[in-house]
């Protein structure tokens with residue numbers, strides 16, 4: 001293919017927010033090299049699918065998405081597969097799918113521009129020298145964001161050995177970014193109009209251990225939070241994925257006292273049964289989980305709590321499910337997700353006896369979801385009458401929708417408002433609740449161009 005105008009690129013992202021960050025960085029790298037964004041696969045010269053390999057269902061969705069690009073390919077577009085599936089099953093994908101022009105694993109993202117140049121024949125007129133191939137983690141430029149929030153990845157990989165999880169096999173050991181680089185990326189985003197940053201990593205609270213960062217008593221994560229909270233224009237900082245035993249007193253204290261930090265604890269608990277957790281090679285039990293939650297609520301009574309759980313892990317008995325159900329009732333988490341166990345090649349859990357019939361797993365997921373839905377609806381109802389500090393994300397069907405410290409983007413509920421525009425910070429009184437969502441009336445706007453100084457807390 002010989003292209004004389006800049007080729008248009010469309011990226012479809014599957015999986016978690018960490019993939020979202022990688023897609024944004026790949027896009028930034030390509031746009032910097034002169035490529036144009038395409039608003040649909042049908043209008044693109046290069047179609048990229050950023051895949052997820054986390055569980056079987058995610059792999060299936062990734063392959064289906066690749067196959068859905070057939071029409072774009074028939075129209076002349078090139079197809080590039082990236083992400084976790086490309087990393088883990090690169091050779092198999094290339095072998096099995098004729099449709100794919102290039103498979104680019106995570107450790108080759110620095111070569112993406114060269115790969116696309118090669119397949120499109122594009123020789124861009126560049127302003128200044130071309131960047132050399134680089135680690136995706138080092139890239140800090142990205143296109144202007146569409147939303148007033150953005151994800152920032154602070155580390156790649158994971159040093160834990162949870163028996164169900166292939167992430168350490170796919171993404172390797174933890175590699176933390178330098179605090180100065182993270183802050184620089186946040187400064188650029190905030191200069192671009194972002195005012196909420198969501199920090200992500202596979203094991204966020206363990207940030208910095210691999211680079212010897214963190215001199216204070218709270219460890220590297222607390223130092224990092226203080227360092228980046230100083231960024232001008234940043235109003236709310238949110239943390240996703242906290243491994244329970246990594247949530248130490250200093251981190252709880254920082255999250256309860258730093259006005260920019262959302263009082264939002266995303267604890268990755270996975271189960272409540274001690275026996276099953278040990279089989280998963282994870283810490284904790286019903287009692288220790290409840291104890292952790294009590295410590296969080298003692299430090300910040302209004303804290304919002306989220307967690308995720310694996311259901312149908314090998315050997316999970318009805319008693320284990322009952323224990324988890326009782327835990328959910330006692331813990332009163334604001335939000336929780338339930339994921340059917342999926343055997344992952346190469347992981348410790350694959351050979352375990354006691355596999356649960358998939359039909360039975362679905363029944364268990366449904367029942368646990370029903371219990372949690374009631375808790376979530378009750379927690380939401382308790383918000384009625386409160387005044388919350390809300391960032392408006394977008395206008396959907398004419399209704400401005402936003403989030404307070406209680407709602408993370410993409411995974412939790414949202415708040416429907418009576419007026420306002422994307423990017424505005426408002427204080428609003430909650431007037432109604434509908435299962436996962438709230439309705440609120442604005443009482444006060446922040447000054448033009450300013451943000452409330454307490455984005456992470458209540459009004």
Ligand code: SF4
Nearest residue numbers: 158160162165167202
């Ligand atoms: S801490 Fe998370 S990413 Fe790391 S091995 Fe366990 S489940 Fe996987």
